[in-house]
Every structure is written in structure tokens, then in C-alpha cells.
Amino acid sequence: MSATAWEFLTVYWREMIRFVRFRAQLFSSLLQPALWMAFFGVAMSSNFDRFTSAVPVPAGVVPVDYLTFMAAGVIAMTTLFTSLFGGMSLLFDKNWGLMREMLASPMPRTHIMMGVGLAGMTRSFIQVSIIMAFGILLGVQFFPGFPAGRIVLSILGIFAFVGAFSLGFLLFSSTISMRLETPEGLQGIMTLLTLPLFFVSNALYPIQAFPPLLQALSAYNPLTHLVNGVRYFALGSDFFAVGARYTYTTGDVLFSFAYLAVFAAVMYLLARRTFQRAVVT
Amino acid sequence: MLTGRHGASRQGKGDMTAPCMWCRTRTIRARPGVRKVAMEEDDIIEVRDLEHTFDGVEAVRGISFTVRRGEIFSFLGPNGAGKSTTINILTTLLPLQKGTVRVAGYDVAREAAKVRQAIGIVFQDDVLDRDLTVWETMEFHGRLYALPRDERHRRIDEMLRVVELDGRRDERTKNLSGGMKRRLQIARGLLTRPEVLFLDEPTQGLDPQTRMRIWDYIRQVNRTGTTVFLTTHYMEEADMLSDRISIIDHGKLVVSGTPEGLKNALGEDVVYLETGDDRRARESLRDVREIRSISESPRGLSITISADGSHCLPRIVERVRGAGVGISSVNLKKPTMDDVFVHYTGRELRDTGA
Numbered sequence: 001m002s003a004t005a006w007e008f009l010t011v012y013w014r015e016m017i018r019f020v021r022f023r024a025q026l027f028s029s030l031l032q033p034a035l036w037m038a039f040f041g042v043a044m045s046s047n048f049d050r051f052t053s054a055v056p057v058p059a060g061v062v063p064v065d066y067l068t069f070m071a072a073g074v075i076a077m078t079t080l081f082t083s084l085f086g087g088m089s090l091l092f093d094k095n096w097g098l099m100r101e102m103l104a105s106p107m108p109r110t111h112i113m114m115g116v117g118l119a120g121m122t123r124s125f126i127q128v129s130i131i132m133a134f135g136i137l138l139g140v141q142f143f144p145g146f147p148a149g150r151i152v153l154s155i156l157g158i159f160a161f162v163g164a165f166s167l168g169f170l171l172f173s174s175t176i177s178m179r180l181e182t183p184e185g186l187q188g189i190m191t192l193l194t195l196p197l198f199f200v201s202n203a204l205y206p207i208q209a210f211p212p213l214l215q216a217l218s219a220y221n222p223l224t225h226l227v228n229g230v231r232y233f234a235l236g237s238d239f240f241a242v243g244a245r246y247t248y249t250t251g252d253v254l255f256s257f258a259y260l261a262v263f264a265a266v267m268y269l270l271a272r273r274t275f276q277r278a279v280v281t
Numbered sequence: 282m283l284t285g286r287h288g289a290s291r292q293g294k295g296d297m298t299a300p301c302m303w304c305r306t307r308t309i310r311a312r313p314g315v316r317k318v319a320m321e322e323d324d325i326i327e328v329r330d331l332e333h334t335f336d337g338v339e340a341v342r343g344i345s346f347t348v349r350r351g352e353i354f355s356f357l358g359p360n361g362a363g364k365s366t367t368i369n370i371l372t373t374l375l376p377l378q379k380g381t382v383r384v385a386g387y388d389v390a391r392e393a394a395k396v397r398q399a400i401g402i403v404f405q406d407d408v409l410d411r412d413l414t415v416w417e418t419m420e421f422h423g424r425l426y427a428l429p430r431d432e433r434h435r436r437i438d439e440m441l442r443v444v445e446l447d448g449r450r451d452e453r454t455k456n457l458s459g460g461m462k463r464r465l466q467i468a469r470g471l472l473t474r475p476e477v478l479f480l481d482e483p484t485q486g487l488d489p490q491t492r493m494r495i496w497d498y499i500r501q502v503n504r505t506g507t508t509v510f511l512t513t514h515y516m517e518e519a520d521m522l523s524d525r526i527s528i529i530d531h532g533k534l535v536v537s538g539t540p541e542g543l544k545n546a547l548g549e550d551v552v553y554l555e556t557g558d559d560r561r562a563r564e565s566l567r568d569v570r571e572i573r574s575i576s577e578s579p580r581g582l583s584i585t586i587s588a589d590g591s592h593c594l595p596r597i598v599e600r601v602r603g604a605g606v607g608i609s610s611v612n613l614k615k616p617t618m619d620d621v622f623v624h625y626t627g628r629e630l631r632d633t634g635a
């Protein structure tokens with residue numbers, strides 16, 4: 001066993017202990033996405049479906065109801081929230097002096113952020129699984145007519161997108177946490193970021209109806225690319241929802257994934273720089 | 282001829298074995314517990330002209346000192362003197378700004394990873410994850426240092442026994458008393474068998490019994506060969522524990538030495554003498570050279586002596602008796618670390634807000 005390759009699992013291990021031990025946090029993180037699905041999804045879908053039922057579905061295209069359409073959005077949104085706040089535990093480490101133990105140890109500092117990143121990713125995977133399972137109970141029609149093998153592949157595909165996206169934002173959140181003094185500061189910054197990220201994306205409604213500027217902007221939004229990936233894997237490459245037709249080519253999806261991977265890589269470099277220079281006493 | 286040659290060759294042999302003999306004695310002496318004897322040349326910490334500034338605040342203003350392998354070395358000084366700053370630089374938590382620092386043979390600026398591997402730290406405040414158990418706290422630390430699993434678990438058991446926390450291994454650290462928390466941190470600092478253990482104010486805020494217990498652990502750790510560097514603002518702590526002390530004030534070292542040496546060097550032993558006739562007693566002592574001054578106090582004559590008082594005392598008693606004056610009580614007061622501190626800094630440690 002290599003002496004220095006696996007220590008990030010140490011930080012991961014501790015993060016997961018914290019995750020299951022902070023009961024309130026655990027339950028809210030599991031309940032929140034389910035509540036979104038149950039209330040927002042069910043309430044909005046009756047509205048949207050009424051408006052859009054007038055639009056004729058082109059022949060041969062799978063029609064998708066709003067609840068199913070937005071379930072992908074809820075997956076993306078939950079991943080965004082969880083990841084943006086995932087660095088918070090570093091802020092506590094720093095403020096309670098616990099960071100010193102790690103910084104004074106011979107463990108490479110990149111392992112701290114990778115441990116935190118991996119733990120946040122795991123949390124997102126758990127949440128996404130809950131949303132999918134609960135959503136299907138509520139009537140979300142993911143994987144329409146897919147054979148079993150394709151369902152498995154699709155789930156793996158969704159996890160790959162969620163993983164790349166959450167890693168990027170977790171590293172971003174870790175960087176911010178290392179540079180800030182208070183949890184309130186982090187909360188402020190993250191809240192400020194969430195709104196534009198969320199609304200300038202195709203998470204809850206079709207992008208086609210946006211003004212051109214917002215449409216252009218949303219193409220740069222990692223959340224849009226996450227949603228693309230999730231929808232491609234959950235709904236197929238050609239479907240009709242909320243009065244618009246969606247088609248994804250393999251190229252589109254690969255591009256979206258590459259976009260998220262590059263985003264994560266840039267965030268990794270940023271975080272590494274921050275961690276290597278960090279002085280915490 | 283033969284004998285001569287023989288003798289010569291024996292001589293040669295003798296020369297060759299001499300270094301080995303020396304080596305052997307050295308190793309024997311370097312064995313845990315006997316280390317202190319002959320390690321003059323073996324400095325485990327070397328600090329030269331260390332300076333550190335925080336946005337204009339000069340926290341450390343040019344200090345140099347060495348710590349010998351196997352000793353307990355203390356930084357004694359009030360709050361804000363620069364003790365933690367120094368410890369943070371020595372443990373690589375703060376970047377080196379100015380000066381040179383070598384710890385365990387490595388340069389802290391260029392070989393930080395090696396320094397980190399060689400040291401253990403007990404931080405000033407209770408730095409424990411409240412929601413981890415005692416055992417998890419140790420496990421986390423051992424994994425940070427990549428100790429192999431079996432060895433790690435064996436050492437965790439051993440260290441928890443040493444600090445008498447093995448009965449509480451599944452307790453969350455938030456439920457431990459102050460003394461237990463400190464003991465856990467000591468156990469954690471020692472888990473990796475460091476060459477040097479750094480302790481920043483190890484007994485701050487603890488009650489006297491707990492403090493004595495922590496002192497026992499520190500001595501025990503030191504007896505097994507670990508060099509101890511500790512900071513404190515408690516006089517008696519530095520006095521009781523240390524082989525050598527440096528007094529630090531306003532970011533500078535004021536004086537260094539053994540506790541006995543520092544106290545003796547003050548030359549301010551005081552003898553209190555209750556006599557039947559103070560005036561005649563004073564007269565009889567007029568020509569004792571070591572006596573610096575005599576005054577009258579509520580405890581009788583107060584005689585300040587510029588040399589070691591315990592050696593002067595018998596002569597003083599003889600003189601006074603010889604003059605036919607009766608003595609009803611004799612008291613010798615050696616200087617305390619308090620006196621040393623006051624002497625070198627011009628103020629009392631407790632006045633400094635420590």
C-alpha cells in the first residue's frame with residue numbers, strides 16, 4: 001500500500017461520519033429534494049400540463065409530462081445546492097482549529113479537498129437516488145420504454161454527470177470556504193450565485209422561450225449542461241415537453257460532459273492553489 | 282622485535298577499536314531514559330535570528346535558541362509574547378519569514394514534509410472534533426500520517442491506556458472533561474512516535490490536580506526519549522518540568538538557563554533571622570562579604586545574600602551565636618521563577634494579563 005496515495009479517504013471517512021452524525025442535516029438533506037418533488041412538482045405540473053396540452057406532439061416523438069421534465073431539474077438543483085454548501089465543513093474545521101491538525105500533517109493538502117469533494121459527491125449520489133426513487137413513486141416517467149440494460153447504463157450516465165458537476169462545485173465551495181472567515185459569508189455568496197445559476201438554465205422550463213441574451217448565457221452555465229446530461233439519460237435523445245421538442249445528439253452530450261469535466265479541472269487547480277497557500281493558525 | 286611488533290599491532294588495534302568503544306558508550310547513553318547525560322552536541326531544534334510579523338505587528342523579533350535531544354525545554358512568557366507564533370513556525374503551520382529553523386535535522390522552509398513527519402503537536406486550545414469518538418479521533422490522526430492499519434490500531438490501544446482513556450474509547454469528545462480532552466490530545470500527539478512533541482500551553486485552564494497529572498504524562502513521555510518543547514505562562518510549570526527555560530517577552534528571549542541556574546544567578550537568596558538582639562546581630566555580620574544588605578522586617582532580620590544562601594547560612598548562624606545573641610528562628614528563601622521573571626522583565630507575570 002502506498003503511503004501517500006490514499007489518505008484522502010481519511011478525510012472522506014471523517015466527512016461521512018459527520019454526514020450521518022449530524023442528524024438534522026442528514027434528514028433535511030434527504031427530505032428536501034423529496035419535498036420539492038412532492039409540492040412544487042405536483043403543483044406546477046398540473047398548471048404546465050394544462051397550458052401545454054394544446055401544443056400538438058409531433059409524430060414519433062415521446063411526449064413527457066411536466067413532472068417528469070422537472071424531475072431532472074430537481075436532480076440538478078439539489079446537486080447544485082448540496083455542492084455549493086459542501087465546502088462549509090472546511091470553514092468549521094478552520095474556525096474550530098481542526099484544520100491545523102490536517103495542515104500540520106504530512107498528508108498532501110490536495111487530499112483534504114479531494115476527501116471533501118468525494119464526500120460531497122457521495123451525498124449528491126444519495127440524494128439523486130432518493131429523488132429518482134421517490135419521483136417514480138409520484139409518477140415520474142423516467143426511462144420510458146427502456147430495456148433493463150439501458151436503464152442501468154442511463155443511471156450510470158446520470159451519476160457520471162452528477163459526479164463531474166458536483167466535484168466542480170464542491171472544489172469551488174472549498175476554495176471559497178478556505179478564503180472566508182464566517183459561515184454567513186459563505187451563505188451570502190452561495191445564495192447570490194444560486195439564483196442566476198438556477199434561473200439562467202433549462203432546469204425548470206425550456207430555454208427556447210428565453211430572450212437571446214439569456215439563451216446565450218445559459219449555454220455557459222454548468223447547470224444547463226448537467227440538466228442536458230440527466231435528461232438525455234433519463235428521457236432519451238428525442239422527446240417533447242412543455243410545448244417544445246428536445247433532441248440531443250451524442251455529440252451534444254459528450255460536449256456537455258466535457259464542459260463539466262473542464263469546469264471541474266479548473267476548479268481543482270484553483271482549489272489546489274488556495275490549499276497550498278493556506279495558512280491557518 | 283616480535284614483542285615490539287606485537288605491541289605495535291596491538292596499539293594499532295587499540296586505535297581502531299577506540300571509536301567503536303566510544304560509539305557503543307554513546308549508543309548506550311542515547312538509550313531512552315539515559316539520554317540526557319551526554320547529548321550536548323546533539324541539538325534537535327536550532328533556531329537562528331527568527332523574526333515574524335503579522336501585518337505590521339512584530340510578534341517575534343529576532344530570537345535564537347537550541348533544544349537538545351531528549352530534554353524538556355520551555356518557553357515561559359506572558360500572553361502575546363510570541364510563544365504560539367514561534368511554535369507555529371517550528372511546526373510548519375506558519376511560513377518562515379526571516380531566520381533559519383531546523384527541526385529534527387530538517388529545514389522547516391525547504392523540508393516541511395519531513396519536519397511534519399517527525400513531530401507531534403498538542404495545540405493551545407482544545408482542538409478536537411466534538412462529534413468524533415475518542416477512538417475515531419486517534420484513528421483519524423493515525424490515518425493522516427499513513428500509519429499501517431495493524432500498527433495503528435495497536436498504538437491507539439497503547440496510547441489510550443497510557444493516558445487512561447481506554448475505558449472511554451466510544452465516547453464523543455464533546456462529553457469529555459477538560460483534563461480528558463487534554464490527555465486525548467497528548468495521546469494523539471504521541472501516536473506517531475514523534476522525535477519532538479510540541480505542547481502549546483498544555484495545562485492552561487486546568488485545575489491543579491489535573492495539571493499535576495498532565496505534568497506526570499509529560500515527564501513520562503520525556504523519559505521514553507521524546508524531546509519536549511512546551512510553552513507556558515505558568516511559572517511553576519516551567520520550573521517543575523523543564524530541563525531548560527527561555528523567558529520570552531515582547532517577541533524577544535530575555536534569558537535562558539536551567540531553572541536552578543536562573544534562580545541562583547539572581548543572587549538574591551534571602552535569610553530571615555529572628556534574634557534576641559537585632560542590633561548586635563547586625564553588627565556581628567558586618568564583615569561577611571556575601572551579604573549584600575540587611576534590613577529589618579516583620580519576620581526578623583532580612584539578609585540579602587549575593588551568593589548561594591544555603592552555603593552562607595551556617596556561617597551567619599555561627600557569627601551571630603558567636604556574638605552571644607540568641608536565635609529563635611532561621612528561614613532561607615530562594616528566589617522563585619517569579620523573582621527571575623520580575624528581575625529580567627521588570628514586571629510581574631501576573632500583571633501582564635496572562
Ligand SMILES: Nc1ncnc2c1ncn2[C@@H]1O[C@H](COP(=O)(O)OP(=O)(O)O)[C@@H](O)[C@H]1O
Nearest residue numbers: 335338340358359360361362363364365366367
Ligand atoms: N494571526 C495573527 N494576526 C495578527 N496578529 C497576530 C496573529 N497571531 C498572533 N498575533 C499577535 O502576535 C503577538 C504574539 O502572539 P502569540 O504568538 O499568540 O503570543 P503567545 O502565544 O505568547 O500568547 C501578539 O501581539 C498577537 O496579537
Ligand SMILES: [Mg+2]
Nearest residue numbers: 364365405481
Ligand atoms: Mg499562545
